Amino acid sequence: MAQSSDPNNRPKPGPLPPAPHSNDPPAIPPSSWAKRTGFRPRFSGETNATDSGPISNPPAPKPAVNGIAAQPANAQVQVQGQGDKDQAVKKRREGEGRLPRKPGVNRQANNAVAEAPAAPAVQPSRRGVRNGDVENPVPRMVNDEFVSRQAHMKYELRDTPGLVPIGFYGFQHYLSMMGSLILIPLVIVPAMGGDHEDMSMVVSTVLFVSGITTLLQANFGSRLPLIQGPSFVFLAPALAIIKSPEFLGLNGNNFKHIMKELQGAIIIASAFQALLGYSGLMTLLLRLINPVVVSPTVAAVGLSFYSYGFPQMGACLEIGMVQILLVIMFSLYLRKISLLGHRIFLIYAVPLGLAITWAMSFLLTEAGAYKYDGCDVNIPTSNMISDHCRKHVARMKTCRADASHALNSSPWFRFPYPLQWGIPVFNWKMAVVMCVVSVISSVDSVGSYHASSLLVASRPPTPGVVSRGIGLEGLCSVLAGLWGTGTGSTSLTENVHTIAVTKMGSRTAVELGAFILIILSLVGKVGGFIASIPQVMVAGLLCIMWAMLVALGLSNLRYSEAGSSRNIIIIGLSLFLSLSVPAYFQQYGLSPNSNSPVPTYFQPYIVASHGPFRSQYRGVNYVMNTLLSFHMVIAFIVAVVLDNTVPGSKQERGVYVWSEPDAARREPAVVKDYGLPFRVGKMFKWVRWVGL
Template identity: 35%
Template sequence: MTDDDPPRTGTTDDAIEYGIDDRPPAGESVVLGIQHYLTMVGANIAVPLILAGAMGMTDNPEVTARFIGTFFVVSGIATLAQTTFGNRYPIVQGAPFSMLAPALAIVGVVTAGGVSGQPGWEAALLQLQGAIIVAAIVEVAMGYFGLVGKLRRFLSPVVIAPTIALIGLSLFSAPQITTADQSWPLLGLTLGLILLFSQYLDVKHKAFRLYPVILALVIAWIVAAVLSVTGVIGGGHPGYVDLGQVADAQLLLPIYPFQWGTPQVTTAFVVGMFAGVLASIVESIGDYYAVANISGSGAPSEKRINHGIGMEGLMNVFAGIMGTGGSTSYSENIGAIGLTGVASRYVVQVGAVVMLLVGFVGYFGQLIATIPGPIVGGLFIAMFGQIVAVGISTLKHVDLESSRNTFIVGFALFVGLAIPAYMGNFEQVQEFRAVMEGVAVLGPVLSERLIADTIYVIGSTGMAVGGLAALVLDNTIPGTREERGIAEWDRIAEDDAEFETFLERQTSASRSD
C-alpha cells in the first residue's frame, strides 16, 4: 500500500490476501485474473446474446460469435483504462444491464420499421452505436467537469447501504437461478463447491482460499460435460454442454473500430439511451463504495468518483465505436474479492489483458458459451449474496436505533425491488408509454418519449430506484450527522488529495527522481 492510496478502515484487512497495490507472482496473477473475469462471464455473454436475438443476428452464427468477442475486447480495454487512468479501483468493466432496456427499445423500433438496403440487425446496431456514443459524451462531461462527484456530499451510509444491497439483489430472479426447468443438482454442486473451498477448506491450503470460484466452475463444468458426452443428459437439459459448437468455431475473429459501418444518430434514441447512462452512473457509484468497503479502503473521494465516471463515459464512447452495447463497472468481481480476499489492481489488469487477447479467438467465446446456466446460477448466488452483505455491513456506521434510519433503509430496499418488478410487466418501453398516457391530468406529460423512457429505464434498475429514494429521504428527513453516520464516514473517507491520477503519479515520480 502506498501513501497515495486511501486509508484502510481496519474492518476487512484480516480477510484481504492481496491489497489494491499488491502484485502477486505473474503465474498466480494470471489465474486470479481469469477467476475475476469468470465471475462476470455469464452477464457479459448474456447482454450480447439478448441483443443479437432481438436484432435477428443469431441467424448468422459467425457474426454472433464476432459480436460476443467484441464485448470481451471492449471489456478488457475498458478495465485496463479504468484501473490505470480512471478511479484505479480493482473493478472489472463489462456490458451494462442498465443500458439494455433502452438498447432493446431502439432495436425494436428500427427492426419493426426496417431500413432499405440494410439487414435488420445491421441497421439496428448502427442506430444503437450512435445513441451510445452521443449519450456517453454527456457522461464524460458529467464526470470530468465534476458534476457527479458533487453528489458525494449528499451520500451517507444510510443511502449507500441499500444501494449496494440492491446491486446484490438485482439478480435474485435471474433465469439462471429461477428458471422452471432448473438443474438444481448442478447448481447445488457449483454453489456447494464454492462454499466448501472458500469457507471450510480455506485454512487448509492457499489454493482453496484464492481460487474457490475457478475451482468450483471447472469441476462443475467437467461433471456436466461428462454427463453430456455419455448421454446421461440430453440436448434439452439445462446442464447440457455442447462441445460440438466449440469445434465448429472460427479460429480468429476480425474485430476493429466501425466494423459494422458508420454509426447513425437519432435524437429520440439518444435521449432514451441517456436514461440508461444515468442508471449506470448510480449503479457505478454504488460499486465504488462497495469495492472500497470490501477491500478495506476509505470511502471514495469526490475526485476519484469524477475520474471513474469520466472514464466510464470515455469507454462507452469506445464501446459505441467498436459496436457493442456499452460498458460499465461490474459488481460480480466485487463479490469475488469478498470470497477470495484478492483485491489487487494488478491481478484485475492481468485478467483484462487475457480477456482482451482471447476476445479475438472464436474458440474462446464458444467454449465460454457452453457453461450451463445452472453453473452460472450457482456463481450468481455466491457472488451477489456477498455484495448484499457488504451493503448491510455499511450500516455499522449509523445509529440503527433511530426509527428515521430504519424507515429509510427499509423503504429504499422495498421500492428498489417492487418498482423494477412492476416495470417487468412491460416487455417494451412503448407499452409503458401507452400506460402513461392514461394517467389523469399528467398523462400528456408523462407519455412524452423523453420523460416516459427515462422513468422506464431508471424504474427498471433496482439500485437506481432504491438509491434515489434513500438519497431524497435521507437529505429531507431531519437527522444529525452522528445519527446518519456521516461523522464516522468522514473520519474514514479519503480526501481528494489522497487520490492521485495516473498523470499526477507520473509527475510525482519524475520529481522524486
Template identity: 30%
Template sequence: MENKAYEEEQDDGIKVCTGVEIRENRPIENQTKTKDGDALLYSIEDTPSWYTCVILGLQHYLVAVGGLIGLPLLVASPLCIANDDEGDVARALLITSLFFVSGICTILQTTFGVRLPIMQGGTFSFLPPTLAILALPHNQCPAPLPEGFMNSSKTLYNDTDGSIVDGAEVWQRRMREVQGAIAVASLVQVILGFSGAIGFLLQFIGPITVAPAVALIGLDLFSAASYNASPQWGMAMFTAFVLVLCSQYLKNVKIPLPAYSSTKKCHIGRTPIFKMFPVLFALACGWILSLIFTVTNVFPNDKNHPYYRARTDVRSNVISNAPWFYFPYPGQWGLPRVTVAGVIGMFAGVIAGVMESIGDYYACARLSGAPNPPKHAINRGIFTEGFGCVLAGVIGTGTATTSFSENIGAIGITRVGSRRVLQVAGCLFVILGMLSKFGSIFVTIPDPIIGGLFCVAFGMITAVGISNLQYVDLNSPRNLFIIGFSLFMGLAVPEWMKANRGIIQTPSVEGNQIITVLLQTSMLVGGFLAFIFDNTIPGTEKERGILAWRTTEHGVEPMDEDQMKKAESECYNLPFPTNCCRFSRFIPILPEFGQQNVTVSEDNATSTRI
C-alpha cells in the first residue's frame, strides 16, 4: 500500500505534515487508540519507512545489549576462561554467538512464531542449572601453570590427571557439556508447543492469573536494575531522567526535520522524535556524559572502586580482541556432550522459561495494540522458542533464549509496537553479531546507564500486569485475596530461597536443582498460586473478569466473536495460507486448529503479511 504521511490540522484549517511516514497495513478504523487518546505511534501491523525502522530497531538493539552481554561474562569464570588476551577473545566470541542466535530467534519469532513484536535473548532461567553442571567435580577448573611456561603464547593448565592442556580446550570441553544439556532439554519445550499442551491450559487462564504473573516479571527484575545501577546511581538516575523527560514530558513536542511523502515529496515536516526515540536519547546522553567523566578521570581507574563500572573503557579489551568477522556455526566448540544429570537439571530452566514467556506474550500484546494471543499463537510461540533454545545449544552460547522483558517495557515507553521494527532489530543482531568488531562497540555501554533504563522499563512491565485488573471486580473479597496473596508469595518465596541456598535437600541432586529453580522464579510462584485459586475458589465469570477480558481489544471497547476472530487473524495468522490442507485443524500451531470446517478463503490468502 502506498506510503502516507500523518497530517495534523491547525487552528487556521491548514494541515501540516508531521514528518512521520507510515505505510498503513491495516484499515484506519482498526488503528489502536487508547482511552486517554495517547495512541500508539505504530501498532503491530504498521510498517514505518525503512530509515525509521532502522533507527527504531537500533533503539531496541541497544536496550537488549545490556541484558545480553551479562550472561556470557557471568559464565566465563565457571567455564574456566582465563583472564588474559586469549580469554578476552573467548568472551568476545561468546557474546558474538549470543547476539547472532538472538537475532535469528527474534526474526523467527516475529515472523513465524507468536508474531508479536517481541525480542528473543539470553535467559537467566538456565543459569542456575548451568552453574550446577559446571560445579560438578569433573568440571572443576584445573590449576594454571606458571606464567610464561614453555614460552607459549597460549594459556596452559595442569589438568586433574597431571597432563598439560590448552586453555581453549579446558573451557570448550565444559561448554560442550552445557550445550548438550540445553539442546536436549529444550526439545521438551518444542514438544509442549507443537502438541498444544500449552494452549490447552489457556482456557483456564484469566486476568486474575495474568495480572500477578506479569507484574511479578517486572518486580522480580528490580535486583537486575539495582545491580546495574549500583556502581553509580547518579549516572543511572540521569539516564532515567532523560528517558522520562523525553517519553512523558516532551512526547508531544514536534521538531522540524527534513521529511518525504508521496504527495509533498521532500519537505520540512514536524516529527515527535522525543516520543519515538526516548531510549536512544537517554542512552546517548548517558554514554556521552560517562565518556567525559572517564576521560577526565572523575570515575577512577581502580577496579576496586565502586565507580569503576561506570567507566566507558571497562570492556574496551573486548573491542580490541574481537575479530573483524566471525560466523557462529553449530559445533563451533566441538560436538555437544549429553549427560543425564545435565539434561534433567536443565528441565527447570525450560519450565521457568515457558511460564515466563506466556506472561510476556500477554504483556507485549497489550502494549503493542494487539488482542490477547489465541491458543495457536502461544503454541507456535513456545514451539519457536524451543527451537531457538535448541539452536542456542548446538551453536554454544552458554545459555538458551527466551522473550526479553526489557524490550517489552521499551514498547510501552516509546509507543512503537510495530512487528517490522523488531524484525529489523533481529537483523541488526545477526549483522553486528557477524561483524563482531562493530558489535562489540556497544558492549562498552556502562552498567549504570543500562540500570537507569531498566528502572523505567521494568516499572512499565509491572504496571501493564496490574492494568489487567481493570476487568476484575475489585470489590470482591475473593479476588482481593487471590491477587494479594499471589503477589506477596511471588516475592517472599523466591527471596527466602535466595537467602537459604541449598535448603532443598531430597535424595535426587537433579530434583533439588529443579525445585530450587522453580521456587526462585517469582513469576512462576505467583502465577501458579493465582491460577490454582482462581480456578478452584467459586466465582462468576463476570466477577473474575473473564468475559470482559476475552472480548476486549487492548482495553478499549468490547468486540463480538466475529470481530475478535478478525482482529486475531490480522495479528496472529501466519504470513502464508495455512487452510489448504484438510488436516490443518488437527495441528495445534496452525490458526485453523480446533475449527470444525476449514475452507480456503480469499481473505486468508491475501490478508496475511510478514
C-alpha cells in the first residue's frame, strides 16, 4: 500500500546516533596540499607524449589463451568503424604523414587522435568521492613563454606561408638575435690590438660565415631552424689565448699574429668536434648529457663574464644604465603590448634599446657633454702630455658617438675570403684547450636541439640526427677558422628564446634570412656601422646577453624535477664550484699591489702565467691552468660526474628522450623533418649514427 503524501502522516525520524566517545582520536586531515586537492605534478616535459615523447614501436598483441585469440574490449566498436578508419588511414598516407590541422590543434595532436583506437566506455564508480579526493586535479601551471606549440607557434618547421611573410619573419629572426652575432668581435678585436678597420672586417666576416653555416646546418645538419654564429662558449678560451704570456710582450699592431694563432687552434678543435659527431661517439656521449648537466654548464658560461660587463660600463653610467633600463622596460613591462599582431617591444627589445641609447649618445656628443679643452680622442694615450686629458680619455672613448671612424673608413663592397689574415699557426697547447671547449659547445647544442624540436618539429630528433648536427657544427667551425672570425661557429643558445618569442619556427624563413645576412655582409658599410657602436653600449648589451644566457641555461631544469633534493644539491654544487675553483686559479700568485699592464677585467684570462699547476712541462702547465680557470669546464665536470653517479629515476633526472631510429624511419612526418634533401640521405643510409 502506498504511503500518503500528507506530511502530517509521515513517520517521524528515529533518535540521533550516539555521540562519539571523548577518548576517540580526532579525524586526521590530509597530510599535504597535494593529497587534499588531488594534484598530480608533471615535472618533466618528457612525460608529455605530444611534446617530447619518443617514437616507439606498437605494443605486441596479447598471446592466445586455449587457442582463442584475445579480443580487445572495444572489438565491436572497432568493427563498426573499420570503414571510416581505413578511409582516415588512406587520407593520412596520401598526405605523407601530415593530416589537415584544425584551428588551434597541431599536426601531432591530429595524428594522435586519428591513430588512437577507440577506448572502451568507462563505467562510473559506485564508490562515492571520499573527503580529500578530487575528481578534477589542479592543472599544471604553464609559463607564458614556453607553452605548448599547439597554441603557441605561428609557423612550424616545414610551413611556408609565402615569400613576403617568410622574408619578413626571417629578417625579424636575425634582427632579434643581433646582439649574439656581433658582440664577440667587438670584444676580441680591441683585446688583440686591432683598430676600427680590423673590427669592421671581422664583423663582416662573422656575418658572412654565419649565413653560410646556417644554410649548411638547416639542410645537412640537424635541419632545425637554428642560427649558427660565434658562441659565447668560445669567448673565454679566445681571451685566454689572446692574453697568453708569449703575446704580452709584442709591440705594435699584433692583431694579425694573434688571429692566426686563434685560427689554428679553432681549426684543430673543429676537426675534433666533426670527428666526435660523424664517428658516432656523440651518440654515446648523449647518454651522459641530461638537463641537470646542460643547465649549470650553460649558466656558467654567462656567469663567467661578470667581471667584464659592468666594470666596462662604469666609465659612462648615464648611457649604460639607460640602455639596460630600456631593455628591461621593453622586454618585461611592455612585453604584452601588441602592434599589428606582433609583440614589437618583446621581439625587438635589444635593437630598440640600442637605437634609443645611441641617439642619446649622439645628442650628448653634439652638445659637448664629452668635450674637454685641449683633448683629442684620436690622439693615443701614450702621446698625451696633459694629465687632464689622460684623466678623461677613457670617458671620451667610451661615451662619445664619434669615437670610432669605422663607418667612414670602410668600403662599400668587400668580399670576405679564406685566409685573409694569413696562414694559420698551429700550437698544440692552444689546440688542446679549444678541443675541450668544443665538447662544452656540443653540450650546449644538445640542449638547443632538444628544446627547439619540442617547439617546431613533429618529434624530437634521433640520436643519429643529433650526432649529424654536431658533426656539421665541427665542419662549420673549420670554415670559421679558415675565414678568421676569431671563434668557432655553433648553434646559438638564444635560438630557443627567439623561436618562443617570435612564434616562428619555419626552416625556410631562417634560410631566407641567411641569404639576406650574406648579402649584407658584402656591404662594407654595414660592418663599419656595427663596428662604430660605442664601447659603453657594447658593455651594456653584453650584460643583457650574458644574463639571458644564464636564464636560458637554468630553464633546462623544467625538463627535470627542479624541486628534487638530489637535483638541487647537484646544481648548487656545480654553480658554486664553477665560480670558486676558477677564482682560486685566477688569484693564485697575484700580488694585490702589482701594476699589471693588463686591465683588471682581463686579468682572469692571464692565469697561464701564474697558475698553481707547475710542472717541468710548460705546455702541460698552460693547458691545466687555463682549463681549470674556465667556469664552464668546472661546472660541466661536477655536473656530469654527480648526475651520472648519484642514483635517481629518469623522471627525476629529466633524461632527454630522443626518437627511436627504426620507428622514425617509418614515420613520414619525421622523415620530412629530419631527412637529408636531394637524396643525400640515401647515399649515407648505411651510416646509421649520422641519420635517421
